[in-house]
Each structure stands twice: as C-alpha cells, then as structure tokens.
Amino acid sequence: MRHYPALFQPGRLGPRTARNRVWMTAHATEFTTDHTYSAAHAAYYGERAAKGVAVITMEATAVHPTSQPRTGVVLAYEPSVVESYRTVAAAVQPHGTLLFAQLWHRGRETDSVVSRLPVWAPSPVPCAVYREIPHEMTAAEIDELVEGYARSAALAVDGGLDGVEIHGLAHGYLLGQFLSPATNHRTDDYGGSLDNRFRLVRRIIERVRAAVPATMVVGIRINGDDGDVENGLRTADWAEIARRIAATAAVDYISVSQGTYLDRMLIYGASPTPVGHQITATSSIRSAVGELPVVVVGRITTPDMAEGVLLRGDADFVGMARQLIADAEWVRKAAEGRANDIRPCVGANHCIASIARAALSCIHNPAVGREALLAAAPATPSTPASTGSVAVVGAGPAGLRAALTAAELGWEVTVFERADTTGGQVRWLSAVEPYREWLGITDWLTDQLLKAGVTIRLGHAATVADLAGQFDAHIIATGSSPRRDGWTALRPARWAPGAPAVPGTDQWNVFTVQDVLGEQVNLPASVLVVDDLGDRRALAVAEHLAGGARRRTVEIATRLTHVGAGLTDSHDLPSVTGRLRRLGVRLSAGVELVEIKDDQVTLTDVHNGERQQREPVDAVVLVTGQRANDALLRELGAVERQVVGVGDCVAPRRVFDAIWEGELAARRLVGTSAASAS
Numbered sequence: 035m036r037h038y039p040a041l042f043q044p045g046r047l048g049p050r051t052a053r054n055r056v057w058m059t060a061h062a063t064e065f066t067t068d069h070t071y072s073a074a075h076a077a078y079y080g081e082r083a084a085k086g087v088a089v090i091t092m093e094a095t096a097v098h099p100t101s102q103p104r105t106g107v108v109l110a111y112e113p114s115v116v117e118s119y120r121t122v123a124a125a126v127q128p129h130g131t132l133l134f135a136q137l138w139h140r141g142r143e144t145d146s147v148v149s150r151l152p153v154w155a156p157s158p159v160p161c162a163v164y165r166e167i168p169h170e171m172t173a174a175e176i177d178e179l180v181e182g183y184a185r186s187a188a189l190a191v192d193g194g195l196d197g198v199e200i201h202g203l204a205h206g207y208l209l210g211q212f213l214s215p216a217t218n219h220r221t222d223d224y225g226g227s228l229d230n231r232f233r234l235v236r237r238i239i240e241r242v243r244a245a246v247p248a249t250m251v252v253g254i255r256i257n258g259d260d261g262d263v264e265n266g267l268r269t270a271d272w273a274e275i276a277r278r279i280a281a282t283a284a285v286d287y288i289s290v291s292q293g294t295y296l297d298r299m300l301i302y303g304a305s306p307t308p309v310g311h312q313i314t315a316t317s318s319i320r321s322a323v324g325e326l327p328v329v330v331v332g333r334i335t336t337p338d339m340a341e342g343v344l345l346r347g348d349a350d351f352v353g354m355a356r357q358l359i360a361d362a363e364w365v366r367k368a369a370e371g372r373a374n375d376i377r378p379c380v381g382a383n384h385c386i387a388s389i390a391r392a393a394l395s396c397i398h399n400p401a402v403g404r405e406a407l408l409a410a411a412p413a414t415p416s417t418p419a420s421t422g423s424v425a426v427v428g429a430g431p432a433g434l435r436a437a438l439t440a441a442e443l444g445w446e447v448t449v450f451e452r453a454d455t456t457g458g459q460v461r462w463l464s465a466v467e468p469y470r471e472w473l474g475i476t477d478w479l480t481d482q483l484l485k486a487g488v489t490i491r492l493g494h495a496a497t498v499a500d501l502a503g504q505f506d507a508h509i510i511a512t513g514s515s516p517r518r519d520g521w522t523a524l525r526p527a528r529w530a531p532g533a534p535a536v537p538g539t540d541q542w543n544v545f546t547v548q549d550v551l552g553e554q555v556n557l558p559a560s561v562l563v564v565d566d567l568g569d570r571r572a573l574a575v576a577e578h579l580a581g582g583a584r585r586r587t588v589e590i591a592t593r594l595t596h597v598g599a600g601l602t603d604s605h606d607l608p609s610v611t612g613r614l615r616r617l618g619v620r621l622s623a624g625v626e627l628v629e630i631k632d633d634q635v636t637l638t639d640v641h642n643g644e645r646q647q648r649e650p651v652d653a654v655v656l657v658t659g660q661r662a663n664d665a666l667l668r669e670l671g672a673v674e675r676q677v678v679g680v681g682d683c684v685a686p687r688r689v690f691d692a693i694w695e696g697e698l699a700a701r702r703l704v705g706t707s708a709a710s711a712s
Contacts, residue, residue, distance in 0.1 A: 037371040038337050040344035045088075045351060047327060048251050048286030050196060052088040052351070053130050055344055056365050057329055059289065059353040060091040060136040060201070060255075061385075063394040064106035065403065071108060071118035074393070077405035079133070080125030082358055086365030089351070090131055091199050091253075091289070092122065094138035097182035100154045101208070103144040103164075106389075110137055110186035119193025127196070134251065135190040137183055137242070138201035141208030142168045142217070143295050154179070156212045157219040163295045176224065176234060179208075184241040187252075197251025199289065200242055203275075204257045205301055206294025209235050213275060216265040232278055243284040253287040254279055258315030261297040269315045273322040280323040289329040289353060290316040297608075302356070304606040305381030306468040309333040310343075317348040329353045335379055337368035359385050359396050362405075375482070378474040384690055387603035397690050398431065398475045400697040408697065421445050422506030424703060427496045427666060430458020431689050432681025433511030434479035435696030440509070440703060441486040448505070449488060452495035456480045458513055459682075460689060462551035466574040467581070468613065475689065498669050507676035507703050510667040511696065514660035514682035516546035520627050522566040522593050522658060524640065538630025543653045547571050550655055551578065557586065558652035562635055564627045565592040565657045568599035572657040573610055579655075580617035589620035589648065593640045597621040630654055660686035678702070 042054045058079075065074040071092070079090050095110035096102055102109075109115060119135065126133045142155040145166040154175065155168035171179070183200065190198045202209035211217040212234050218225050224233055239254065246252050256276060260266040267275075276288055292312045293300025299307055312332025320328040330349035333356075334340055340352040358364055361377040368376070377399060384397035393403045401408040421444040426437040429451035441447045455461060457476040464473035483490060494500075501508055520536030521528040528534075538544070549555045551574070561579050565572035572590055580588040590597050601607035614621065625637040625646060633650040660682060667679040680699045681692035 038341045038368055041337060041341050041352070042369060045327065047089070047132070047197070047253075049249050050132055050251050052132055054086065054088040054365065055351045056087050056340070057089040057351045057353040058082055058087045058091065058358045059329070059331055059355045060093050060199070061355040061359070061394075062093050062104075062106075062389050063403065064104065064389045065393055066106050066108055068114075069107065069109040069112065070115050071122050073121070073406070074403060075118075076122045076125035078403060079122055080129075081362045081401075081405045083126040083129040083131035085363045086369060087131055087358065089134065090126060091134045091136050094136045094201055095186065097137050097139050097186045098154075098179060099149055100151045101139040101141075101144060102149040103140055104389075105148055110135065110189060111182050113189060116189050116193045119190060119195055123194045132196040132251070134197040134199050134253065135186075135193070135195055136199045136201045136255070137186045137190075139179065139182070139208040141202070141211045142166075143206055154208065155217070156208075156224065157217060159217050159219070161295055170220075173222070180234070180237050180241055183238045184245045187242045187245040191246055191250065195250070197253060197286070198242060198246060199253040199255055200238060200285075201255045203235065204255045204291045206260065206296070209238070210257060210260075210267075210294070214260065214265070214267050216263050228274070232275065235275075235279070236282065239279070239282050239284050251286045252284065253289060254285050255289040255291060256319070257292055258290045258312060258319050259292050259300070260294050261292070261300050263294065263296055266294070269318050272315075273318055276319045276323050280326045285326070287327040287329060287351070288319065288323060289331070290319050290349075291331050298605045299609045302383065302386060302605070303333060303381070304383040304604060304609070305471040307333060307381060309335050310339055313343060313348050317346075320347065320349055327351060331355070333379075333381065336376070337373045356381075356385055359394070359402055360399050362399075362401070377478055378471075380471040380474045382472060382689075383604040383606060386605055388690075390603035395690060398435075398478075398693050400435070400694050408701070423448070423504075424507040424509060425450065425496070425501050425505040426509045426511060427501070428458070428511030428513055428681070428683070429453075429456035429476075429480070429490065429492075430511060430513050430681065430692065431460055431476055431479070432513075432692035432696040433458075433509065434476055434483065435693045436509045436511060436680055436700045437488055438479055438482050438486065439697050439700035441483065441488050443700060443703070445507075445700075445703065447483075447488045449483070449490045450494050450496035450500070451490065451492050454493050456490070456492070459552075462547060463570065463574055465551045465554070466578045468577065469570070469574060475693075496666070498666070498673065501670055502673050508670060508674060508678070509696070509699050510670065510677065510679045510683055511681050511692070512663040512666055512683040514662050514686040516548050516656065517659045517661055518544070518546060518656060520564065520630075520656055520658060522626055524593060524626060536627055536629065539656065541630055541632075543633075544630060545653060545655050547575055547655070547657055550575050557655075560587045560650060560652040561589075561655060562648055562651045562653075563588065563590045563655045563657060565590055565594075565597070566659060567657055568592065568594050570601065573598050573601070573614065575655055575657065576614060576619050577610075577617065580614070580619050585617070587618070589622060590614075591622045591625050591627070591637055593626040594623060596623045662686055676703075
C-alpha cells in the first residue's frame with residue numbers, strides 16, 4: 035500500500051495469514067439476550083470486517099458457570115453457542131477477516147449475583163471492586179476449569195472460527211490470579227514458585243492446543259504490567275511468563291494488555307491517559323519472545339502511531355477496540371490516505387459506561403450496535419424528490435451531527451450558530467485540560483461539514499423571521515442553559531415557574547458552568563461548587579479552578595452519596611478523584627445548599643438536617659441542572675410543519691443523546707420530505 039506500508043503488510047499467525055496488521059481486540063458489547071452471539075454481533079463485527087480489519091477477537095466468553103459478572107455474557111461451554119459462531123463467521127469471514135473466540139474466566143473479579151454460585155479464585159482474597167470473598171479452588175475444581183477451557187475451544191472449532199484466544203491471564207482475571215504472588219497464597223502444586231504458579235496456564239495451553247486443529251490459530255492474552263500492586267507482577271515478571279508461553283511452542287501469538295481492577299485506567303485509560311500508554315511494556319514482551327507475533331493495545335488511535343509501532347518493532351500487530359468502535363472505517367480511511375477523516379476516539383469511555391446499563395454505544399458514533407439500522411457508509415436519498423433545503427439551528431453536538439447526516443443524504447444544509455465557534459457545551463468542557471480531547475467530537479463534525487460544503491453561519495442567532503418560509507425543513511438544536519435558582523432535585527415544588535430561588539443565588543459572586551468554562555469568568559480565591567448532578571461538570575469546573583497558574587481553594591458540595599457519582603460506570607472516578615485531591619479540592623457529600631449571604635454559605639446535612647457554615651467563600655458555582663432553550667422550537671413549530679427538536683432543547687441530557695437524536699432527525703427528513711412531495 036502506498037499509505038502506511040507496514041500497517042498494510044500481511045502477517046503470519048501460525049497456519050493463517052492476516053491481510054494487514056489491524057486487529058480488533060475483544061471488548062464487551064451486551065448484545066446477547068440468550069448467552070449466544072446475536073444478529074447484532076454479526077452486523078457489528080461484519081461492518082468492521084467489510085471495512086478492512088484483518089483480525090477480530092470477539093468479546094470474552096465464559097468457560098465455566100462461575101464466571102458470569104453480567105447477564106449479557108456469552109457462555110462458551112454451552113453447545114448452543116456453536117450456531118451463533120457460524121452466524122457471526124458468515125458475516126465476517128467472506129471479507130477475508132480472521133475471526134477468533136476469546137475464552138475467559140474472571141476469578142475473583144466478579145460476584146455471585148448472576149451465577150448464584152460461589153466465586154472461584156486461587157485463594158480467598160476479595161476483589162476491591164466486587165468485594166465478595168471467593169471460594170479457594172480445590173484440585174478437582176482446577177481440573178474442571180481446565181476441562182472448561184478445552185470444551186469451549188472444541189465448540190469454537192465446531193463453530194467454524196479461525197482460532198481461539200486464551201484469556202484470563204490479563205487484567206487480573208483468574209489465571210493472572212494464579213500467576214501473581216499478590217493473589218495466590220496456595221501451598222500446593224499451584225502456589226509458591228513460578229513453576230507452580232504457571233502450572234495451570236501450561237495445562238490450559240496444552241489442552242486447548244489439543245482441542246484445536248493445526249489449521250487453526252491458538253493465541254493467548256497476557257499483561258505487560260499489573261501496575262503498582264504490592265507483590266504484583268511487573269513488566270520483567272510478565273516477560274518471563276511470556277518466555278515460558280513461547281517455549282511451549284503451542285501458541286501462535288501473544289496479545290499484551292495491562293492493569294487489574296485495582297487500577298482500571300491501565301486497562302482502558304480514559305482521557306487524559308496518554309495515547310499509546312502500553313507500548314513500552316509491550317515492546318519489552320516483544321523482545322522476550324523471539325519470532326512469536328505480539329499484539330499491542332492501549333489507546334492507539336491514528337495510522338501514524340500504528341505505523342510507528344510496527345516500524346520500530348514494538349509489536350507485530352496493532353490492536354484497537356475503542357478506536358474501531360468510534361470509526362468502523364478506520365482501516366479503509368487509512369488505506370486511502372484519509373487519516374484526517376477518521377472519527378477520533380476521545381477517551382470519554384462512554385462505551386464502557388454504556389454496557390453497565392444497556393448495549394454498547396459510542397459517545398459520537400451513533401451506528402454502534404445499530405449497524406443494521408444505520409449503515410456506517412453515508413446513506414443516499416430514496417428519490418430525487420426526497421432532498422431539499424434544511425436549516426439546522428445550533429452547532430453543538432446535536433446540530434452538527436444532524437447537519438452532517440442531512441448533507442450526506444443530499445440535503446442543502448445551512449447551520450446557524452449564535453456563538454462565534456461551534457461545539458456548544460463540549461467546547462466548555464474541553465477548556466479543562468484533561469478533557470481537551472473531547473473537542474474532537476465537535477471539531478471532527480465541523481471539519482466534515484466544511485468538506486461537505488455545508489454553510490455554517492457563526493455569530494447568528496436565528497429567528498423565526500430568518501427561517502419561516504425559507505427552508506423545506508428545520509432541525510432545532512438550541513441546547514440548554516444552566517439553572518441559577520440553586521434548588522436540588524430534593525425540592526421539586528421549588529422548580530415551579532416563578533418560585534423563589536435559594537436566598538442569595540442572585541448575588542454578584544454566584545456563577546454557573548457556562549460562566550466559568552464558557553465565558554471564562556475570572557473567579558476569586560475561594561470557591562464553593564454546588565453539585566446536584568453528579569456528572570463531570572462539577573468535577574471539571576473544580577479541576578479547572580484548582581489547577582493552573584492561579585490556584586483557587588475549591589470545595590465541591592453535593593447532596594449525593596459521593597462526589598462524582600455519575601462517573602462510576604465509566605470507571606474513571608478514582609483517577610478523577612485522585613487528580614482533585616492532589617490539587618487540594620475538598621469533597622463534601624450529603625449536603626444541600628440553604629443560603630448564600632455575602633461570603634457565607636449555609637449548607638444542611640440531607641440525612642439529619644444539621645446546618646453547616648462555610649466562610650469565607652468568595653464565589654459559588656452552581657451545577658444544579660439545565661433549562662431547555664426551546665422557545666424557537668415552539669415558535670417555529672407554530673408556523674412551519676417540518677420542524678423537529680433534538681438534544682438539550684428537547685430535554686437536557688448527555689452528548690450521546692444529542693448525537694443520536696441528531697442522526698435520527700436527519701434520516702427521518704427523507705421520509706417526511708418524500709411524503710410531502712407526493
């Protein structure tokens with residue numbers, strides 16, 4: 035290939051050849067409803083195969099009933115999985131993509147809520163996240179586990195896959211728990227020396243290889259570093275383990291990751307975790323295993339970075355999960371020399387948060403998990419009469435996404451934005467250094483709009499007079515504005531129109547997120563941030579004010595059980611909290627704002643009603659909700675038929691919701707316009 039020749043060089047994996055060096059690594063999707071692979075899996079993996087990915091390792095599948103952290107886990111040991119393997123293979127393999135199953139047991143990093151069985155581990159040491167005391171596995175249960183891996187491998191063979199990957203060593207899962215002195219306290223043949231701790235891994239490799247014919251690939255996933263854990267395994271330890279794996283001559287590649295549940299950001303670091311943060315450790319593993327191919331992962335986002343990894347010899351294949359979630363066409367765009375058109379992964383970890391409550395989704399790729407509904411390639415008009423002119427009012431994430439999809443559908447699009455820049459509230463958040471990457475969401479959309487020839491009118495607050503009778507359709511994405519009354523959701527009666535605000539919230543020294551991050555108001559030395567949402571906004575404001583050259587004294591006060599409650603699902607709350615504490619930010623939970631009087635703030639304990647005073651407080655920042663800016667939506671809807679609202683002007687929510695609604699609104703224009711034309 036003329037572009038990125040190392041990246042597009044075929045690569046050997048034992049008996050098979052991968053068409054290039056791009057590998058989609060395993061990640062959870064929650065697409066299953068019956069513990070087998072679904073039609074959604076087939077569409078999801080098939081889309082990435084069609085766009086050029088060389089190897090896909092499907093999401094981790096349980097080899098034993100004791101490894102079920104969620105209801106949406108595929109069970110590799112059940113015969114019912116075989117037909118579902120064939121369904122996915124039929125969608126992937128015709129494109130020349132190799133398809134692997136990943137066989138896995140979580141060990142102590144789960145609980146018994148779903149399985150209703152004791153958690154298995156080498157020793158009764160609880161996971162810091164799940165906190166359930168495990169059952170120490172007996173010799174007979176170890177044998178049962180080995181059989182589970184072998185049985186699962188045999189079913190993958192029956193399913194017509196190209197190979198299997200042994201998982202459980204990386205991320206602190208069961209086999210890694212046997213390997214690590216931090217979690218293996220046994221005194222039998224599976225504890226103590228490295229020879230003993232490696233014994234189970236060796237047995238599983240041998241049994242899996244025996245179950246898989248020589249024409250198929252067997253790989254294994256390991257860590258490159260467990261992180262700073264007492265008696266944990268570091269890079270030198272994993273290099274020795276990798277040498278032992280290579281010496282078995284039974285595996286065809288090693289895939290290297292990092293971290294355990296004691297530090298999840300080593301596994302899937304959110305912004306501002308540096309891109310390529312796992313490359314150095316993986317390079318050490320690569321040096322330890324001779325000619326055995328090695329796969330690297332860890333926020334590898336651009337073709338230039340991937341090409342550099344291969345040219346330096348840090349690894350033989352480049353693995354990506356989140357970046358290929360963000361853009362299924364990454365490989366095709368790289369091959370065509372269109373690296374700047376790749377939708378960037380911004381490290382928001384919305385994908386990880388999404389599977390805690392629903393199926394996989396991406397913060398700014400609406401097609402994820404909906405590939406059969408929303409094709410990744412631009413849609414085309416159903417008839418010549420289905421296009422026309424459309425006005426999009428608002429250039430935040432909802433408006434930008436709607437405008438781009440409408441342009442791809444063949445509409446003539448004009449975007450109106452009252453501010454001097456695009457981006458909306460995403461731009462506010464990106465003013466805080468750790469969230470600078472998030473601007474890639476709206477900057478990418480803006481760049482694509484300009485390339486599509488869309489007219490963007492900045493500094494223009496569109497009115498009904500500007501729009502009525504001028505366009506065939508209208509998409510209103512005017513966003514929302516911060517509330518300034520200070521009431522929390524504990525006081526629903528006070529949210530009524532005309533109700534009095536919390537006393538003192540009208541003072542000169544009371545501000546909102548928009549003031550601090552959007553308008554860049556310069557606040558004084560001591561600041562109290564009052565948070566009723568639990569999302570990133572209060573944390574970002576506090577980090578912005580407490581950091582930088584002029585460090586303020588900052589406290590976050592929330593009536594919730596803990597500060598940043600909304601970040602639990604994205605798993606980066608510990609790292610964000612760590613940054614805030616290092617900056618000296620005080621975190622106060624279970625308190626509600628009562629009154630602001632000059633430089634004194636009164637809070638009340640939501641549990642016992644006791645009052646607390648904070649003084650002197652030079653400024654207060656309210657993060658207590660948003661009001662939908664829906665006036666234009668209502669006014670225009672009264673005089674025009676083709677008017678739809680999207681995003682926060684309908685109901686203030688998340689970036690993902692704005693993107694999703696913008697996409698759907700633009701696609702629905704085709705049907706409505708065609709209907710009106712007929």
